[in-house]
Amino acid sequence: METKQQPTHPEPAAAATETGLPDGEAADVIDKERFDTAPDAREAALAGAMLDQQERRYRKRLFLTLAAVATVVFVICLLSGRYNCTKAELLASLGHGLLQGVISVLNLPAEHWGWWQPLSNPIEVTWGQDIDTVMWTVRMPRILAVMLIGGGLSISGASFQCVFRNPLVSEGILGVSNGASLGAVLAIFFGFGPALTSLCAFAGGMLAVGLAYSCSKMFRGNPTLVLVLAGTVVGSLLTAGNSIVKYLAPQDTKLPQITFWLMGSFAGISWSKLRFMGPLILICSLGILRMCWQLNLMALGDDEARALGVDTARARKILIFLATVITSSAVCVCGIVGWVGMVIPQITRLVVGPDARRLIPATFMVGSIFLMLVDIVCRTLVVTEIPVGIITSLIGAPIFLVLLKRVKEGWA
Amino acid sequence: MSTLTVENACFSYDGKTEIFSGLSFSMENKEVLCILGPNGIGKTTLLKSLMNLHPLKSGVIRVDGTDIRHMPRRELARTISFIPQAVQFTFPYKVLDVVLMGRTPHLNSMARPSEEDYQESIDAIRRFLLLDEPTNHLDYGKQMQTLDIIRAMKEQNVGMIMTTHNPDHTFIACDKVAIMNHGAFTTVGPPNEVVTKKNLREIYGIDVDIIDYHGSVERKVCIPLPGDR
Numbered sequence: 001m002e003t004k005q006q007p008t009h010p011e012p013a014a015a016a017t018e019t020g021l022p023d024g025e026a027a028d029v030i031d032k033e034r035f036d037t038a039p040d041a042r043e044a045a046l047a048g049a050m051l052d053q054q055e056r057r058y059r060k061r062l063f064l065t066l067a068a069v070a071t072v073v074f075v076i077c078l079l080s081g082r083y084n085c086t087k088a089e090l091l092a093s094l095g096h097g098l099l100q101g102v103i104s105v106l107n108l109p110a111e112h113w114g115w116w117q118p119l120s121n122p123i124e125v126t127w128g129q130d131i132d133t134v135m136w137t138v139r140m141p142r143i144l145a146v147m148l149i150g151g152g153l154s155i156s157g158a159s160f161q162c163v164f165r166n167p168l169v170s171e172g173i174l175g176v177s178n179g180a181s182l183g184a185v186l187a188i189f190f191g192f193g194p195a196l197t198s199l200c201a202f203a204g205g206m207l208a209v210g211l212a213y214s215c216s217k218m219f220r221g222n223p224t225l226v227l228v229l230a231g232t233v234v235g236s237l238l239t240a241g242n243s244i245v246k247y248l249a250p251q252d253t254k255l256p257q258i259t260f261w262l263m264g265s266f267a268g269i270s271w272s273k274l275r276f277m278g279p280l281i282l283i284c285s286l287g288i289l290r291m292c293w294q295l296n297l298m299a300l301g302d303d304e305a306r307a308l309g310v311d312t313a314r315a316r317k318i319l320i321f322l323a324t325v326i327t328s329s330a331v332c333v334c335g336i337v338g339w340v341g342m343v344i345p346q347i348t349r350l351v352v353g354p355d356a357r358r359l360i361p362a363t364f365m366v367g368s369i370f371l372m373l374v375d376i377v378c379r380t381l382v383v384t385e386i387p388v389g390i391i392t393s394l395i396g397a398p399i400f401l402v403l404l405k406r407v408k409e410g411w412a
Numbered sequence: 413m414s415t416l417t418v419e420n421a422c423f424s425y426d427g428k429t430e431i432f433s434g435l436s437f438s439m440e441n442k443e444v445l446c447i448l449g450p451n452g453i454g455k456t457t458l459l460k461s462l463m464n465l466h467p468l469k470s471g472v473i474r475v476d477g478t479d480i481r482h483m484p485r486r487e488l489a490r491t492i493s494f495i496p497q498a499v500q501f502t503f504p505y506k507v508l509d510v511v512l513m514g515r516t517p518h519l520n521s522m523a524r525p526s527e528e529d530y531q532e533s534i535d536a537i538r539r540f541l542l543l544d545e546p547t548n549h550l551d552y553g554k555q556m557q558t559l560d561i562i563r564a565m566k567e568q569n570v571g572m573i574m575t576t577h578n579p580d581h582t583f584i585a586c587d588k589v590a591i592m593n594h595g596a597f598t599t600v601g602p603p604n605e606v607v608t609k610k611n612l613r614e615i616y617g618i619d620v621d622i623i624d625y626h627g628s629v630e631r632k633v634c635i636p637l638p639g640d641r
Contacts, residue, residue, distance in 0.1 A: 051508060165502040220426075297513055299503055303465050304496060309489030309517040354503030 059358055066365035070147070070372075077143050077372045081379050083134045089127045093135040096123040141274045142266055143372065148274075149266075149330040150340060150371025151364035152281040156323030157341030158348070158363045159288050162295040162356060163319055164224050167349070170342035171327045174231035174320065178238035179208020180331040185245045185258050194268060197261075198276075198332040205328030208234055213320065223302060223313070227320075263387035264335035266375055277329035284322040285364060291319060295356040337371070339392045343400050344370055350403050370396070414441040414476050414539040416462075416492075416571060421471035423454075423461050430469070431457050432595045439588070441539045441571035444562060446582045448575075448607070449592035450615055455575040456497070458592070459542045462573070463494045475540070489517035497544040541565065543574040547581060559585040579607050579620070583631045591615060604632060 078094060079087050103119050110118045156171040164173065172178070183204020187197040209231075216223070216230040249255045288295075294315045297305040305312050330337070348363040374391045415438060422433040431454040439445050447455050460466045462473055464480050473480045475491055483491070493514075505513075546562070547555040562572055562585050576582070582589045582603040589606040590597045593615060599606050612620040612634070621635040 048508070048512065162503075167502065293516070296505075296509070297516060299505075300499055300501070300510075300513065301496075303460065303494075304499055306465055306485060307463050307489060307494040307496075308513065309486035311485050349503070354505055355509055 055357075059361075062352060062358065063361060063365070066362060066369070070365050070369050073369050073372045074143065074147065077146070077376050078135065078139050080376050081134070081139065082383070085127075085131055085134070089131050090135055092123060093127060093131045096121060096125065097132070097136055099123060137271075141271045142269045143375065145269045145274050145277065145333060146266055146371050146375045147368040148278055148281045149334055149337065150344070150367040150369070150374075152285060152326040152330050152367075153337060153341040154344040154348070154363040154367025154370075155285050155288055155360060156326045158345035158356075158359055159291075159295055159319050159323050160341075161345055162299040163316055164228055165299055165301065167346055168342065169228075170339075171323060172235070172341065173228060174212045174324070175208040175235035175238055176205040176324050176327045177331060177336050178235045178242065179211075180205035180328055181262060181336060182208075182238045182241050182245070184261055184332070184335070185242055185249075188257050188261060189245050189249055189254055191254075195272075198273065201332035202328045205331055206324060208238055209320065209324040213317075223316070227316075260387065261335045264337045264389045265385065265387055266334050266378070267385055269333055273333045277333050280329040281326050284326045287322045288319065288326075289360055291315065292356040292360050295319070295360065299354070299356070334388065336389060337392060338389050339396050340367060340371060343396050347400055347403055413569075414491075414571065415439070415474075416441075416540055417472075417474045418462070419472045419474070421458075421461065421473065422469045423457060423466060424469050425457075425466075427469075430595055432592070435471070435596050437590065437597060437600060439571055439573070441569050442566060443587045444566055444572045444574065444585055445588045445590060446574050446576055446586035446603075447590050447592050448577075448579060448582065448615060451577075453592050454595070455592055456544050459494065459544050459573065459575065462542055463492055464488060465494075486517055492540040492542060493517075494542045495544065495546065497548055539569070539571060541570050541572045543572060545575050545577065547576060547578065555581075556584075579612060579634050582607055583633070607632070607634070 075094070079090050100121050103121055107118045109115045153171055157169070160169050160171055160173055161167050180201040181204070183200035183202070184197050186204075187200035192200065212227065212231040212234040215234065216227040219226045219230075246255060246258055249258055294305070294310050297308055297310050298312060298315065300308075302312050305315075327341070344367045345359065345363045348366045349359055352358040352362050371388075371392075374388060374395055377391050377395065378386045378388055417438040419436050420433075421435040422430055424430045435458070437445075447458070449455050457466055461468055462480075464473075464483075464485075467481065475483075480488055480492075543562070546558050550558060559581060562574065566572065566587075574586075586603055588600060589603045590600045591606060591611055591614075592598070599611060607622065609620060609622055612618070612622075618639060619637040621637060622632050623635060625631060625633045
């Protein structure tokens with residue numbers, strides 16, 4: 001995006017002062033001249049509109065590129081793993097399943113009203129039932145969830161960075177992760193099943209942020225600063241709670257379970273969990289996407305945004321709610337996935353710039369791609385699955401460093 | 413023609429110490445009002461109150477008879493705009509983006525402004541403009557250019573309230589000067605009457621000579637004098 005230099009306008013003041021008129025008149029001349037030769041409003045409007053069109057073209061290209069990359073990574077992710085079978089079999093199963101979906105929709109009128117002969121799937125099944133199970137019962141829901149979680153955590157991290165005007169903030173700043181952890185840890189401690197554990201984690205995350213938000217209302221002062229402080233206080237209280245439960249938990253049964261939950265894992269994701277968290281993450285992300293311009297203004301500062309007509313208290317409430325729902329639903333199915341919410345928005349910002357209209361959608365896709373890559377590593381590097389949190393840091397940190405060095409002259 | 417009226421405005425951050433109280437004035441959208449006053453007296457606070465960023469403890473601010481507290485934020489933003497002394501940019505926004513953000517109240521759709529939107533938004537001029545030390549941090553030439561722009565905008569029927577720490581600027585660009593001290597406007601009037609040796613002594617605690625300059629321009633000029641010690 002190169003912005004063209006506006007044509008410079010001649011300085012009128014110098015000419016006017018040499019006319020030698022008495023001072024009142026001279027002043028009028030200066031004003032008039034400056035006023036008349038001021039950059040033409042129409043020209044400026046057109047230039048603005050033109051640049052905006054360029055901007056929209058750039059955004060379109062950017063998102064198409066990212067979507068293409070995401071699709072490729074998605075397929076690679078589906079094909080990689082430790083199950084003993086060939087890539088071709090998996091690919092055939094994938095193609096067959098997708099085609100079957102399309103065909104069954106196309107066949108609806110045929111079956112109901114007999115308009116035409118029902119179509120049949122052109123890909124012949126030459127593989128075992130187990131391949132279909134691996135592809136459609138194990139990997140598909142898991143990787144769709146991974147995409148949504150990566151995108152969702154990044155988008156809520158990015159919006160929090162704008163709301164709190166701080167690039168070091170992550171989605172957990174208001175205590176959502178600590179709350180979700182405590183919920184899950186308590187559920188494991190009391191021996192609840194996995195579904196109830198997820199529900200407890202979700203509730204814990206929402207409650208923690210609700211608590212932080214209502215605490216912040218008790219204090220006067222800079223609202224975002226007070227919120228961060230309240231979030232930190234609530235977070236550390238909940239961490240203490242976590243530690244207490246861990247301390248009390250039986251060392252040989254419950255404690256390892258708790259520890260593994262806290263390290264995060266995608267292994268337990270099923271269609272039923274995806275059906276719960278998928279719509280939540282998608283709807284809330286779309287909600288945040290609609291507020292990009294407000295995010296831009298809020299990143300300028302609270303007073304500035306309000307002076308420009310934004311009801312910041314309301315916008316902040318909505319954004320915090322949406323981001324918290326996203327994070328809670330992500331955390332409740334896969335445990336704590338650190339680092340993504342803070343660093344992916346930063347990496348994206350380094351490349352596309354800080355304008356939320358680019359950053360927010362781009363960060364969703366970059367987050368998805370990143371977490372899918374992480375998932376590939378988790379599943380293929382060694383025989384047993386590696387906890388996600390370890391790999392996100394191991395991969396993310398070097399990427400971030402390399403980018404930081406590369407784009408020294410860009411957006412950093 | 414628009415009028416901005418402030419009646420008995422009173423503001424306090426903590427509910428006890430009043431920053432200003434019983435402050436009243438009114439101005440039209442063809443005047444430049446300049447507020448002079450010592451550091452920390454509440455000039456910025458007053459400007460933010462006028463924008464309803466700091467709601468008053470008591471008193472009313474009206475634009476053409478409408479209480480600004482009853483105006484929706486966006487409506488108020490279309491009527492009065494506020495340029496803070498400094499905006500701290502956390503993220504490296506492009507200049508064009510920031511300019512566009514400034515036009516937000518005039519855009520119909522914040523997400524996808526159309527070409528007509530740009531046209532309208534640039535034609536739309538707010539009736540009042542609050543400038544918090546607009547010349548602060550600028551080099552000498554740009555300070556004068558800024559004052560030129562202020563005078564040119566006055567001709568477009570924009571009423572402006574600015575604060576400054578340079579009394580010379582009041583002679584260059586302002587129609588009225590208000591001295592803010594001890595929680596109220598102590599004096600309001602044309603620069604020639606208000607910016608006097610005595611008043612400047614009271615605000616700044618230093619002696620200033622004010623002389624009539626007769627040269628390529630005719631106006632008063634302030635000459636700060638060396639201190640007693």
